[in-house]
Amino acid sequence: MSREVVAVIGGTGQLGAAIARRLAIAGWTVRIGSRSSESAQAAAKSLPGDVTGHENLEAATGSGIVLLTVPFAAQAQTLRDILPALVGQILVDTTVPLVPPKVARVQLPPEGSAAERARHIVGERARLVSAFHNVAAHKLASDEEIACDVLVFGDEADAREKVIALVEAMGLRGLHGGALANSAAAEALTSVLIFLNKAYKIDGAGIRITGTPAADG
Numbered sequence: 001m002s003r004e005v006v007a008v009i010g011g012t013g014q015l016g017a018a019i020a021r022r023l024a025i026a027g028w029t030v031r032i033g034s035r036s037s038e039s040a041q042a043a044a045k046s047l048p049g050d051v052t053g054h055e056n057l058e059a060a061t062g063s064g065i066v067l068l069t070v071p072f073a074a075q076a077q078t079l080r081d082i083l084p085a086l087v088g089q090i091l092v093d094t095t096v097p098l099v100p101p102k103v104a105r106v107q108l109p110p111e112g113s114a115a116e117r118a119r120h121i122v123g124e125r126a127r128l129v130s131a132f133h134n135v136a137a138h139k140l141a142s143d144e145e146i147a148c149d150v151l152v153f154g155d156e157a158d159a160r161e162k163v164i165a166l167v168e169a170m171g172l173r174g175l176h177g178g179a180l181a182n183s184a185a186a187e188a189l190t191s192v193l194i195f196l197n198k199a200y201k202i203d204g205a206g207i208r209i210t211g212t213p214a215a216d217g
């Protein structure tokens with residue numbers, strides 16, 4: 001696939017910066033988005049490769065793929081802020097609907113999932129995909145190989161395919177997880193992984209889908 005410009009909205013944070021770094025190392029052009037252009041520029045400077053910093057709306061404008069990497073509490077407002085830039089673009093929502101303090105307990109929103117909540121906000125403007133719910137940001141921020149598959153959800157198979165290519169550029173395995181409605185399963189699983197981390201003192205539990213090519217490697 002051609003390497004499009006990717007915007008990472010909330011790319012100053014844990015997950016967004018880690019994704020931006022891996023994409024930049026893979027040779028992609030990355031725009032970090034933030035509520036503050038100064039913060040975005042500082043984050044971009046700390047990363048290798050072709051990475052620039054912008055306010056969120058500016059970062060999203062003209063980027064072929066827009067990743068949303070902000071906390072659940074900031075999801076709706078941030079989407080509204082970048083709405084004009086989303087027409088026809090692939091929007092990858094990474095939001096897990098964690099509601100502190102009980103983050104190790106599944107608490108899906110009334111819409112069914114954070115991804116479906118995003119659909120209510122963006123409507124049919126963007127080609128909505130959700131992914132990255134189960135991979136720990138601190139693992140992504142390192143160069144180590146990560147024992148976690150990335151399930152990719154969305155109602156358009158070709159949009160999912162593009163996001164799987166992005167996931168694979170980052171050195172991870174991406175798998176089609178089916179319709180956007182299925183995102184609820186991966187979002188809920190994150191609270192289970194957080195529980196497992198605590199219960200078994202695991203440094204970032206992940207998921208592996210077995211029975212698929214190279215699944216057990």
Ligand SMILES: NC(=O)c1ccc[n+]([C@@H]2O[C@H](COP(=O)([O-])OP(=O)(O)OC[C@H]3O[C@@H](n4cnc5c(N)ncnc54)[C@H](OP(=O)(O)O)[C@@H]3O)[C@@H](O)[C@H]2O)c1
Binds near residue numbers: 033068095
């Ligand atoms: N961390 C993980 O391991 C992980 C793994 C899988 C999925 N996720 C999901 O990825 C998303 C981001 O997680 P994270 O840990 O990277 O979050 P984070 O570091 O706490 O925040 C990411 C960015 O969101 C922006 N933000 C924070 N609070 C905001 C607010 N109230 N209003 C608007 N923007 C705000 C900030 O950017 P600016 O201040 O620069 O605007 C911040 O740098 C979450 O939905 C999380 O569930 C995280």
